[in-house]
Amino acid sequence: MNRSNLEGGHMGGREPKVVIIGAGVAGIATAATLREAGFTDLTVLEKGTDVGGVWHWNRYPGLTCDVPSQMYQFSFAPKPDWSRVFAPGEEIQRYLRDVVDRLDLARHLRLGAEVVGAEFTGAGWRISVADGSTLEADFLIAATGVLHHPFTPDIPGLDTFAGRVVHTARWPEDVTMRDRRIAVIGTGSTGVQIVSALQPEASHLAHFVRTPQWVMWAPMGLRQPAVVSALLDKVPPAAHRALYDVLLWASGILADITTRPSWRRRLAQEYARWCLRRQVPEPELRRRLTPDYQPLCKRQVLSNTYYRAIRAGNAELVEAPIERVTPRGIRTADGREHDVDLIVLATGFQAHNYMRPMNLRGRDGLTIDEAWAKGPRAYRMTAIPGFPNLFTVLGPNSPTGSISLQYSAELTARYIARWLARFRDRELDTVEVTEPAATRFNDQVAAALGPTVWNTGCNSWYLTEEGTVDLWPFDRATMAELLGEPDDRDFLVRQNLIPDRF
Numbered sequence: 001m002n003r004s005n006l007e008g009g010h011m012g013g014r015e016p017k018v019v020i021i022g023a024g025v026a027g028i029a030t031a032a033t034l035r036e037a038g039f040t041d042l043t044v045l046e047k048g049t050d051v052g053g054v055w056h057w058n059r060y061p062g063l064t065c066d067v068p069s070q071m072y073q074f075s076f077a078p079k080p081d082w083s084r085v086f087a088p089g090e091e092i093q094r095y096l097r098d099v100v101d102r103l104d105l106a107r108h109l110r111l112g113a114e115v116v117g118a119e120f121t122g123a124g125w126r127i128s129v130a131d132g133s134t135l136e137a138d139f140l141i142a143a144t145g146v147l148h149h150p151f152t153p154d155i156p157g158l159d160t161f162a163g164r165v166v167h168t169a170r171w172p173e174d175v176t177m178r179d180r181r182i183a184v185i186g187t188g189s190t191g192v193q194i195v196s197a198l199q200p201e202a203s204h205l206a207h208f209v210r211t212p213q214w215v216m217w218a219p220m221g222l223r224q225p226a227v228v229s230a231l232l233d234k235v236p237p238a239a240h241r242a243l244y245d246v247l248l249w250a251s252g253i254l255a256d257i258t259t260r261p262s263w264r265r266r267l268a269q270e271y272a273r274w275c276l277r278r279q280v281p282e283p284e285l286r287r288r289l290t291p292d293y294q295p296l297c298k299r300q301v302l303s304n305t306y307y308r309a310i311r312a313g314n315a316e317l318v319e320a321p322i323e324r325v326t327p328r329g330i331r332t333a334d335g336r337e338h339d340v341d342l343i344v345l346a347t348g349f350q351a352h353n354y355m356r357p358m359n360l361r362g363r364d365g366l367t368i369d370e371a372w373a374k375g376p377r378a379y380r381m382t383a384i385p386g387f388p389n390l391f392t393v394l395g396p397n398s399p400t401g402s403i404s405l406q407y408s409a410e411l412t413a414r415y416i417a418r419w420l421a422r423f424r425d426r427e428l429d430t431v432e433v434t435e436p437a438a439t440r441f442n443d444q445v446a447a448a449l450g451p452t453v454w455n456t457g458c459n460s461w462y463l464t465e466e467g468t469v470d471l472w473p474f475d476r477a478t479m480a481e482l483l484g485e486p487d488d489r490d491f492l493v494r495q496n497l498i499p500d501r502f
Contacts, residue, residue, distance in 0.1 A: 024145050051111075188346065199314065394412070
C-alpha cells in the first residue's frame, strides 16, 4: 500500500473519528487497512466475546473452510504453517485472533458491544450499543458480513420436541452425540460436513434433504506438508505476496467458470456428475442424490467423506417433506415417524440481512428497511443512497463465489480510506452516493448476472426474497477498477458542515 497517496496533507489535517461494526474477516481487514493508511481514531464494535465473526460463532463438529488455506488469509498477514490444505474452523479463528494481537488492533476493539442502532446527525453518526452507551463518529463502516444471523425454519411442533434442538451456528459444548439417534436438517456445506462428522458416532443418523446438493470430491482432510510450511516460513514477505498474487490470479479460472458459459464450466460440471457416479455405485441411492439443477448453481459443496457417510449402515437419506416435529421425533409427509434424540439444524443464515436488525437511520430519518424495501442494494458493494458517511465492507453483491473475501475486504477498505483522506485534508465533510449512480450500478449487476451459473434455475441462499442473485458477477480486475479512485460524479460531496475542531 502506498501510504503517501492516502496521507497527503496529514500534518495540517483533522483526524476522522471512525466506528467499524464487526470484528470478523471484514472488520479486521478494514481496521488493519485503515491503520496502515495512517488513521488511528478507530473503534471496532463486536457483539461476540471474541473476534472472528462466522468463525467465532460456528463451532460445530467437522467445520472446515472450503477455500484453500493459503488463499483464506490476509495479504498483510501470511500464515506459513496452516495444518491442512483446507483449514479447520478453530484454526481460522485462532489465526484471526492472532492477527488482531500481532497488529495491536485490540486497542481499538470493544467486545460484547452489540450495535442496536445508528443515526445520521447531519454531520456524522451517533451509534447506540446494547449496554446503553453511545458513540459519536464522523464515519460509520458496517463490516457485519452475511453469515451471522442463524436461520431457524418454521417447522410446526419444533418447540414440542422432548429432546434437544441445536443450530450449527450456535453449537453448545455439552451436546452428546455418541450412540444417539440424530436428525440433521439442511443440505449445504454445513449439512454435508456435520453429517460426515456425526455419522461414525451416531447409533442412527437421518439426513433430511429437501433438495440434494452436488458434492465435489476434494481432499478436505489433507495435511499441509511440513516441507511446504518450512519453506514458506523462510521466504521474505515479498515472496509471500507474490504467492498470494499467483493464487488470486489462479482463482480467476473459477470466476470464468461461474460468470460465463464456457468449456471450463462444462468440464467442472461434468466433474461434479462424475464424483456422484464414482462414489455412489448404488443406482437407486445415486438417483435420489442427483439434483435437478446444474452443478455450481448453488454454492459448491466440497467433501471427501459425505457420500461414504450417507451410504453407511447407520445412515439414511430422507426425502419426504417434514410435516411436523413431535415430542418423539419428526413426522414426514409419507406418514412415517422418525424417532430421534437430537435434532441438528444445519439451515444456514438470514444471508441478506447485512446490518439488520439494527435500527439504522440515514438522512432525513430514512431507515435501512425503507431503503432496502426492494432488497439489499449498494453502489459498488459499499455505498447506499440516503446514508452519508456510511460505507459497507462485504456489503450487497460482495459474496463473490469466486473471489477471495479477504481480497474484496482489503480492496474495499482501501477505497474507503481514500474518502477518509479527503475528509482529513478538509476537502469534504460528508459524502453520499447518488440514487442514479446506485441504480446504474445495480442495473449493470443485473445484466451481468444473466449468463452466470447462479442464474440457471436453482433455489439457493444467493437469492434474495425478491428473486435476485446477491453476488458479484464480474471478475477481479473489474472489482479492482471499480474500487480504485472514487468518482465524484457519482457522489454528493459537501463541505463546511463541521466546525473546525482544531
